[in-house]
Amino acid sequence: MDAQTAPSTASVNQTAADTMNGLQAGRICPPEAQSHDLSLLAPEHAEGWRRDGFFILRGLVDPETCRRMSAAVIDLFTGAESAGRSFSGHHLGKDGVIAVEEAARVDSGIDADQRMSKLFNIHRMSPFREFASHPEVLRALHAILGPDVSVFNSQYIFKNPGVWGQPWHQDSLYYRFDLMPQVGCWLATTRATVENGCLFVAPGSHVEPIHEVVPDARPGANLGYLEVVDYDFSGAVPVLMEPGDVLIFHSFLMHKSNDNTSSERRSALVYHYARSATQVIGVKSPTIDFMPVLAGGRAIA
Numbered sequence: 001m002d003a004q005t006a007p008s009t010a011s012v013n014q015t016a017a018d019t020m021n022g023l024q025a026g027r028i029c030p031p032e033a034q035s036h037d038l039s040l041l042a043p044e045h046a047e048g049w050r051r052d053g054f055f056i057l058r059g060l061v062d063p064e065t066c067r068r069m070s071a072a073v074i075d076l077f078t079g080a081e082s083a084g085r086s087f088s089g090h091h092l093g094k095d096g097v098i099a100v101e102e103a104a105r106v107d108s109g110i111d112a113d114q115r116m117s118k119l120f121n122i123h124r125m126s127p128f129r130e131f132a133s134h135p136e137v138l139r140a141l142h143a144i145l146g147p148d149v150s151v152f153n154s155q156y157i158f159k160n161p162g163v164w165g166q167p168w169h170q171d172s173l174y175y176r177f178d179l180m181p182q183v184g185c186w187l188a189t190t191r192a193t194v195e196n197g198c199l200f201v202a203p204g205s206h207v208e209p210i211h212e213v214v215p216d217a218r219p220g221a222n223l224g225y226l227e228v229v230d231y232d233f234s235g236a237v238p239v240l241m242e243p244g245d246v247l248i249f250h251s252f253l254m255h256k257s258n259d260n261t262s263s264e265r266r267s268a269l270v271y272h273y274a275r276s277a278t279q280v281i282g283v284k285s286p287t288i289d290f291m292p293v294l295a296g297g298r299a300i301a
């Protein structure tokens with residue numbers, strides 16, 4: 001397909017919204033599946049999960065490891081771009097990584113690290129694999145999802161200066177699985193501030209069903225950016241983080257990220273986890289790859 005016949009991002013996003021609204025909107029998370037054994041958590045984290053749908057684990061990864069991850073991501077992104085398997089700003093690289101260029105970039109320059117938006121499928125590789133099984137992360141997953149858990153999606157996100165945030169959404173919209181919920185694990189690999197594009201969350205919105213979405217209306221928005229517009233976000237709060245802090249969040253929790261209006265990059269490693277028995281309904285996306293991390297309550301090396 002050449003550029004003249006390729007559908008525009010706006011029309012792809014409209015089709016995606018229509019499809020997801022038909023397949024996923026209205027789904028609920030069964031009350032008995034909201035958690036497994038919250039007594040495994042610190043009381044304030046258990047309360048955060050129950051009441052708000054999220055909590056933060058501070059200082060799990062040292063800043064040097066965070067820097068090494070970002071450097072490795074730039075190498076993988078650069079390699080994927082030059083591998084010659086590219087379509088509409090998406091590049092298939094070594095070991096199945098998928099590198100996505102930023103669509104809505106404003107002030108970013110021409111170097112690879114300034115063009116990059118997301119890198120998918122990195123959870124089987126060092127130095128990312130190690131974090132997927134961090135003991136504190138596994139403890140949280142056991143408490144929430146039970147003794148048999150897999151990481152099924154990984155993405156490393158660069159939000160460069162001038163780049164737009166992702167609009168309000170619930171991650172489970174994108175996961176057509178038989179078991180709900182999933183758990184997001186967002187490791188800040190730089191600090192995350194209101195100015196550089198931190199996440200905002202709507203506490204308590206995790207008990208909502210999956211809401212209908214509309215395409216992100218901004219001209220040039222990224223592929224797949226869909227937006228919840230029928231919820232009262234006046235109670236939303238910013239999630240301010242230092243490098244190495246980790247946000248654990250429910251996949252029905254409404255969240256968004258701010259535009260980056262600062263002169264510094266914001267980056268994050270984001271993992272999504274599910275019960276290992278989960279079945280994908282219908283077509284499996286190329287960014288879904290189940291890798292067990294807990295079996296019978298024990299870490300898998």
Ligand SMILES: O=C(O)CCC(=O)C(=O)O
Pocket residue numbers: 157159165166171255256257268270
């Ligand atoms: O990090 C971001 O800018 C957005 C991430 C996000 O919303 C997600 O992982 O679901």
